Every structure is written in structure tokens, then in C-alpha cells.
Amino acid sequence: MLALTAVTGALDAVGYLSLDRVFTGNMTGNVVILGMGIASEEGLPVAGPLIALGGFTLGAMVAGLLTRGRAAGWNRVVTLTLWTNVIVLAAVATVLTIAAPTGGSVGGIACATTLAVVMGMQAAIARFLAVPDMTTVVVTSTITSFAGETLLAGGLGWVAHRRLWAVVLIFAGALVGALLTRAGVGVPVYVAAAVVLVCAVVGHRYWNRVPH
Template identity: 55%
Template sequence: MHAWTAWGVDRHHDAVMLHHLRRTPAHAHLVLMLALTFTTGVVDAVGYLGLDRVFTANMTGNVVVLGMALAGADDLPVLGPAIALAGFFVGAVLGGRLVRKGPTGWGRRSTVGFTLTGATATALGAAALVHPPVEHTTWAFTVTGVLAVAMGLQAAVARRLAVKDVTTVVVTSTLTGLAADSQLAGGDGQHWPRRLLAVVLILLGACVGALLVKSGEHGVGAGLLLAGLLSLGVTTFGHTVRDADRPEPAAV
């Protein structure tokens, strides 16, 4: 009887939370973008450690690595970061075109964009489990390029949602805002929880991705599969609350 009572309480709590998120879409979008920030940490750790020091979401890192490599720094990749930069650009263009004519907030086009990102990461993860990518091979470069396209698409769609301080792919500006607007800097400290959470979540995601890569030859596939499935879960939930962005029909 106790187990049934606890189950009923849990269901009631979940229903209350879902109702709250439906009524407050801004909060729902924040939660969802923070979850995608975690998956970005996983993806970038997998790329850097398993695909020859390549970032597929953090393009600042790729530009720096590429610049050092072109300057002749030892053992730094050139082709991988260049492929990632090009792929991310293509994905961002596609994402921009997809959501540009859509409504503000989470609409059907947002769902399509995030679904494509999650499905791509999931498919790449499953393929990498079957055939683990090896650095400097055509397959590894293919994974890098396709994954970068997916992350560029995600970044563009997330940008359309315009959740303050949470872009899902970088936290440099978020960390800057956290410090510059803090009370230590004479600011009011507003929005510090979301900023701190974004930094912590991408850190935790990178830790999880690194642990998976270190676990063995299937680590890259496991990391991408995890990130993809989480992204699809976020997208599914986001789609269920998207109607909260629209006015409710008048009662008859």
C-alpha cells in the first residue's frame, strides 16, 4: 500500500511540474536549453578525446587549435578542426533558414531542428558502436563533419529561442556575465543561477564524455548515443509544452 501511495504522490508531483512548465514557457525553455548544454559537454569531450582534438560544438576551441597548428605547433590537427568549422557553418545556415520564418518561442520548426540534431547524434553513436572511428581515417573525419553540422543546427535553433545566457554550445559569454554582473563587480547578481548552472552542466557533460571515451574503444559511440538520446528526450518534452507559447482559445 505504501508503494502505491508513493507512486501516486510521484505522479501528482510530475503532473504539477508539467502544468507549471506549460504555464511558464520561459522556465521550460531554460530547463531544456540547460539540458542541451549538458549534451554539448558530452559531445565536445568525445570529439576532443576520441576524434583527434576536435571540438564539434565549441568553434572557438577549433579556431585556436587550427591557428596553433598552422603556426607549426607540434602534433596539432589541421584537417579535423577545419572540417568541424565548415560543418558547423553549414549546420548553422540550415538552422537559420529553418527557423527564420517560424514564430518566436518553441514552434514546430524548433522541434524539427532539435529532432534532426538528436537523431543525427544518435545515428552516429550507433554507427560508431558498430565501427569505432579511428583518428586520421575517413570514417573519423565523416563523424566529425556530420556531428559538427548537427551542432551548428542546434546552435542556430537555440539562438532563435533566445534564452538569456544559455546558447547550449559555449559558456564564455555566460561566465563573463556571471562575473561582471556579480555583486563582487558591483552588479545586482541577477540571473546568476542559470549562468552557474550552464557552466556546471557543460563541465559535468565533459566529465561524462571523457569517462565514456576512457572506458574503451566503444566510448565514442556510447558518448554520442547518450547525447543523442538525451537531445531527443529534451525535444520530445519541449514539443509537449510548446503550446504554452500560444494564447489559449476562448471558452465557448
């Protein structure tokens, strides 16, 4: 789950830096940018964040329908969903590498929206797996819980707490994603696909065998 959280950071970096300031996983950011863009703040996009919001919603809805009514825990649907995400991420990375669409173009918005669909599916899967404090896409509530509960518990338990590391990993993912875009905008997306692939394999084999 921490690895998938890092993927969110990396793909958000790609969306914001290379695809016209569109967040692919952080929908709070898209809502804020959309509001300011509609208010005619110079240079802020409107179409990209709006369509990405729709894509994220669609992805979450599809994953929610696939997991609806199923028993908690990793199952074949979770594995197939993540495998699908791997294929889609690899395809988007290839398009970004070969075609190199600009952020405000139709191709750029399409790539950003496709990444948002993947992030919506990932968020819904994380919600289904229900590891406490591991949403993979939300940071604000995690920081609130960390500051308002974990830090007040006393001792040094906060150092190893998953809330802290969820924030650290999404930051690290964004940092690495931003650095990798210097080698090519498709590079961090390929890396994200590889990480999701590893998570899908490891989760499928070991998730239900260990406590959470």
C-alpha cells in the same frame, strides 16, 4: 536548454578525446587549434578542426534558414530539427561503435564533422528560442556576464542563476562524456541522442505553456 548545454560538453569530449582533438560545439577551440596547427605545432590537427568549422557553419545556416521569419517560440520546425539531430546522433554513435574509426582517418573526421553540423543546428535553434544566457555552446561570454554582472548584484541569487548552471552543465557534460568513452566511444553519443530526444518531446509539449 541546460540539458542541451550538457550535450555540447559531452560531444566536445568525444571529439577531443576520440576524434583527433576536434571540438564539435566549441568553435573557439577549433579556431585556436587550427591556428596553432597551421603554425606547424607538432601533433596538432589541421584538417579536422577546419572541416568541423565548416560543418558547424553549415548546420547553423540550415537551421537559421528553417526558422527565418517565424514567430519566436517553440514550433514544429524546432521539434523536427531536434528530431533530425536525434537520428543523426544515433547514426554517428552506431558508426563509432561498429566501425570505430580513428580520429585522423576519413571516417573519424566525417563523424566529427557530422557532430559539428548537429551542434551548429542546435546553436541556431538556441539562438532562435532566445533564452537569455542559454546559447548551449558558448561559455566564455557566459562566464563574463556571470562575473561582471551576476556576482556584483549582491545576495545569493548567483547560486541559482542560469549563467552559473550553464557553465556547470557544460562541465558536467564534458566530464560524463569523457567517462563514458571508456565504455566505448559511441556510448556518450547515444546518451546525447537520448537527452536531445527528451528535450524535443518536453519542449514540444510544454515550452509555450510556461514563462522563461
